[in-house]
Every structure is written in structure tokens, then in C-alpha cells.
Amino acid sequence: EYYMDDSMWDQMRQSMKAMGMSDEQIEETIKMQQAAMGGFQDMAANMMGAAANMMGAAANMMGGMAGALSDIMDDDSCFDFAEPSTLSKSYQWAVACGADLIHLRADIINDLTTGNDAEDIQYILQRDWGIEGKDDFIEMAESLKKGRHSTVYAEAAKHLDDEDNEYAEDILDALEAFEEQGLIENKEVPNMLIWDIGRLINITRFAFDAGYISREGALAYLKDSALLVKANYKSWKELSIGYQFGRAVWGGADSAQFEMMIEGMQELLTEEDSPWVTLPFEMELEF
Secondary structure, three states: OOOOOHHHHHHHHHHHHHOOOOHHHHHHHHHHHHHHHOOOOOHHHHHHHHHHHHHHHHHHHOOOOHHHHHHHOOOOOOOEOOOOOOOOHHHHHHHHOOHHHHHHHOOEOOOOOOOOOHHHHHHHHHHHHOOOOHHHHHHHHHHHHOOOOHHHHHHHHOOOOOOOOOOHHHHHHHHHHHHHOOOOOOOOOOOOHHHHHHHHHHHHHHHHHHOOOOHHHHHHHHHHHHHHHHHHOOOHHHHHHHHHHHHHHHHOOOHHHHHHHHHHHHHHHHOOOOHHHHOOOOOOOOO
């Protein structure tokens, strides 16, 4: 008997799926968490404390689950800030280009560090990216900067009638879901480059926290990422739609995950302390 009912385990599954974990990884992680909780007694008295502790550990081990953690984060904000930030406003703007994932993970949203322990980040980089050091990171970072997945998806979107197109069904599902939400019109496929650049920003921060790259090296990738965003997007909302569309093509337009991502986008666009509100998209960058 465990401290969480089926609906709470399902919520964890949805959050992990949105983070990009495979079904096998998700079920393995769930089993580990259930096993860890198996020795606890007195479920009614301890449920909230055990669930909170488990969610805190899961945030580090699995890359974080902002949706599941939102109720136990700072009551005054949807976001986690470094006070003060070690970055200039321009570099904070660059970090904010990856805010869809940062907010989902509940990482620090205005600094180079994510706020996670080095060992936890090293585990995430190895498990999810196959990155075990500086050379692995650079290889992946350069690939993402060139549009590792988004270029493939964009090309696939041009050939949706091709029966050999392995992405056609996911692209069509995403087009339908995004049009129903009023995020796109006339089945126009968004620019998905940010699906790669947003993740580049986040693995750059991970690699810095893991000790694989220097601060100077990390800032260089943040600068490159910010300039690519400036050249390809005109607003935070356009950027977010592109990121979420790429994620939907990659992981499927599952309704629960989709709604969670849309909620995060709305918070980023409207909360008064959000970097997408305090740092205008059109601001001039100085690196």
C-alpha cells in the first residue's frame, strides 16, 4: 500500500512524459518511488509529508515536475528566482528563451545555475542525453544549434500525404490541437527551431551545473541561442507556440500534457514577475 492514489501516480506519469522520458523510464522511476515508500506506515497521518518529500526528490532526479510541485513552491510566485541573479539582463533574457522547460521543471528561471545538485544533473544528462562530459555536451549542443530535430520535423510537415512519413500523424494531431486552442490558424505549422534551441539553453545550464563546462563557455552558448531566437521569432508567445508544437510532434499531442504546457505558457505570459513580462521580447541585447 502506497501513500499516493492512482490519480497522483498518473499525474507524475504525465509530468515525466512531458519532460521527454520514455514509457520504460517512467515506469521504472514509478516503481522505484513506490518501493521507496513501501516501508512507511500510517498513511493518513503522513500522506502529505511523504508526497511532498517524494515530489522534491523527483524534481531533481527526473528533471523536475513544475505542475506537480506548483502547490508546494513559493506561495507568492509561480517561479523560482535567484536573488540576486549573477547574470545581466541580456543573459537573463537568453535564459528566458528556455522558460517553457525551465518552468515545467521548476528550476531557477533568472540565472545560469538551475539550482540543482551537480550529481543529480550529471545523472539527468547521462540518462536523457547520453552526455557524460564536456565533449559529449559540445557534440549535442552543436547539433541542437543547427536544428537537430526541428529541421527534420519542418521537412516532414511539407509531405504530410507521404505514407512513409513517420511524423505525419503527430504533426496532423498537433495542428488540430493547436488550432482548437486558437494558437495557430489555417493549419500553419509554427517555426519549431525553438524546440532545439530551448533545450540547448537548458542542457547548457545543466552542463554548467554538472561541472562539464566553464561559466564563460556556458555564456557563449546562451548568447548564440539568444541571437538565433531574435532572428527567428517576434514575441514570447510565438516562441512558446513553436516550442510546444515541436514537443507535441516529438511526444504526441496528449491532452493532459498539452493542457499542462498551455497553462505554463499562460503563466509565463501573464504573471507580473514572469521574465516574459519583466524582460520584453523586443529589448535590445548587449552581450
